[in-house]
Amino acid sequence: MDVSVSGAGAINYEDRLLMIEQQELESQQGHLPPEIYCEFIALYLLQGDLNNCKLLWKRIPTEVKADCAELASLWEIGKCLLKRDLSGVFQKCNGHAWSGVTQNIVDDLKCKHKEKCIDLICKTYSTITAESAASILGCSVDECLTLSAQLGWEIEQDRKTLRPTKQQRKANVSIDNESHLQKLTQYISFLET
Known part of the structure; x- marks a missing residue:
């Protein structure tokens, strides 16, 4: 950013x-x-x-x-x-x-x-009303239904109940072990002085 x-x-x-x-x-x-x-x-x-x-x-x-x-x-x-x-x-x-x-x-x-709220809903709810999801996401029910469709959540026939699907975790970014080791060494050196 x-x-x-x-x-x-x-x-x-x-x-x-x-x-x-x-x-x-x-x-x-x-x-x-x-x-x-x-x-x-x-x-x-x-x-x-x-x-x-x-x-x-x-x-x-x-x-x-x-x-x-x-x-x-x-x-x-x-x-x-x-x-x-x-x-x-x-x-x-x-x-x-x-x-x-x-x-x-x-x-x-x-x-x-908003991303955190979506992740929270996916982790917490197997079903949730569109009204409750909209309240959590800070949007209207219609916007919530549109977002739910984009996320691939099941929308019941009555358009009042959602079934969030678990989000796919992004692959862990490779960790630069050398830089972490250098930071750890600096930290330990600092503690020893």
């Missing part, structure tokens, strides 16, 4: 997160502009790093939180994720007009969350 940052070209979300973390450390009094805080929280949410997101929210100055509606809206998404409110995440993502880079990150977050 890439994000275009003004003047910097397309960069990886993980790299951008590291840049913002470094920027926060180097800034005077550890404060950033509100739009950077928005991007910061959105990136933590996208990565599923709710602990760091929560800690970031606590250290953002109160006046910045009060003045930036987008920041508060992002935190609402974070609270839904913390409470495991699946449909609430979609409602909060769709309930705000996001700006620039934040819009791209929120769009990617919605896609990632």
Whole structure:
């Protein structure tokens, strides 16, 4: 996943997160502009790093939180994720007009969350009502039925009951053993010093 940052070209979300973390450390009094805080929280949410997101929210100055509606809206998404409110995440993502880079990150977050919800439904339910699935997926019943057909789920005659099929697991990506060994060696060396 890439994000275009003004003047910097397309960069990886993980790299951008590291840049913002470094920027926060180097800034005077550890404060950033509100739009950077928005991007910061959105990136933590996208990565599923709710602990760091929560800690970031606590250290953002109160006046910045009060003045930036987008920041508060992002935190609402974070609270839904913390409470495991699946449909609430979609409602909060769709309930705000996001700006620039934040819009791209929120769009990617919605896609990632939808994939997780689909996987959860497949693992959890042998049958589910279309209404319940639509609620979990944050969409209308008609959209849910269309998505179900695309996923190859059985749709009963009454069009009210779905039979999700188990998703095929993607083949494990080959692991670069040499890089893992190097990281482990560095970690052990660090512990020994």
